[in-house]
Amino acid sequence: GNSVTQMEGPVTLSEEAFLTINCTYTATGYPSLFWYVQYPGEGLQLLLKATKADDKGSNKGFEATYRKETTSFHLEKGSVQVSDSAVYFCALKRGSTLGRLYFGRGTQLTVWP
Amino acid sequence: DGGITQSPKYLFRKEGQNVTLSCEQNLNHDAMYWYRQDPGQGLRLIYYSQIVNDFQKGDIAEGYSVSREKKESFPLTVTSAQKNPTAFYLCASEGDSNQPQHFGDGTRLSIL
Numbered sequence: 001g002n003s004v005t006q007m008e009g010p011v012t013l014s015e016e017a018f019l020t021i022n023c024t025y026t027a028t029g030y031p032s033l034f035w036y037v038q039y040p041g042e043g044l045q046l047l048l049k050a051t052k053a054d055d056k057g058s059n060k061g062f063e064a065t066y067r068k069e070t071t072s073f074h075l076e077k078g079s080v081q082v083s084d085s086a087v088y089f090c091a092l093k094r095g096s097t098l099g100r101l102y103f104g105r106g107t108q109l110t111v112w113p
Numbered sequence: 114d115g116g117i118t119q120s121p122k123y124l125f126r127k128e129g130q131n132v133t134l135s136c137e138q139n140l141n142h143d144a145m146y147w148y149r150q151d152p153g154q155g156l157r158l159i160y161y162s163q164i165v166n167d168f169q170k171g172d173i174a175e176g177y178s179v180s181r182e183k184k185e186s187f188p189l190t191v192t193s194a195q196k197n198p199t200a201f202y203l204c205a206s207e208g209d210s211n212q213p214q215h216f217g218d219g220t221r222l223s224i225l
Contacts (some may be wrong), residue, residue: 003153034213043119043216044156044202090153097143098163098207100171101214103155 002027006090006104013080013111021075023064023090027035033057033066033073034101038087040044047088048073080111116140119217120205125225126191126198134189134220138202144207145187146214149173149200162187183205191222213223 007022009045025031034052048057052067062077073090090104117138126132137144144163148156158171162181176195181187187206191198201221205214 036216041218043117043218044205046213047211056168098159098209100146100158101155101156101205103148105153105155 002031002092002094002102004090004092004102004104006077006088006107007065008105010108010110013109015082015111015113016079016080017111019075019077019109021085021088021090021109023073023075023104025071025073025090025092026070027071027092027094029095031094032091033064035062035064035073035075036089036091036103038089038106040086044089080109082111082113085109085111115135117204117206117215117217119202119220121220122136122218124220125220127225129193131190131192132222134191134202134204134222136187136189136217138187138206138215139183139185140206140215141184141206142143142206142208142215143184145169146207147177147179148181148187148205150219151200159189159202176206196217 003026005024034049035047037047038044048059050057050066056065064073064075087106089106091101120135146161147159150156160179162168178190203219204217207214
């Protein structure tokens with residue numbers, strides 16, 4: 001089947017610290033991988049995506065590399081800011097067609113000044 | 114601006130009552146989805162529709178119903194059969210396999 005496992009939170013960091021949120025997946029075929037971010041009381045916004053092995057998605061200083069050999073898509077940022085405090089979701093979609101997303105449980109990130 | 118509008122933002126349900134959550138999109142997207150979010154459980158798929166007048170059950174469809182009479186609209190009804198409806202409900206749409214799903218701002222449903 002298809003599933004996503006994210007590291008459990010909450011994660012608490014000081015401003016300018018390095019961030020890693022681990023994400024591994026199980027999927028049939030060649031999925032597309034996503035990181036979404038959710039700010040309090042809002043819906044989800046796409047942060048970055050990768051559609052094939054070794055692709056690196058990046059946005060707003062965040063990066064994640066699609067690693068087929070380790071079935072991973074870890075999210076990283078070199079220097080977090082207070083404004084990065086949010087819930088982060090790793091997700092996959094089968095192939096490159098229209099279809100549902102399979103989500104991890106989400107990781108709450110809090111950044112202190 | 115194109116986007117997805119969910120209403121109301123907050124909704125309260127009495128015991129034995131059906132309530133309907135609205136989702137409208139002006140992105141001309143074919144596919145629409147309803148997800149339920151509970152703390153610490155990520156998002157779970159309730160129903161989805163890839164074309165007008167057709168929809169499919171997701172992982173947790175029991176106690177919910179949907180319709181897709183227009184491309185722009187995909188309302189979700191939470192029936193009295195759903196015994197634990199308190200959650201945050203998110204609607205999403207998708208128009209192109211190369212583009213990500215777009216999400217609305219959600220409806221928070223609580224029990225009175």
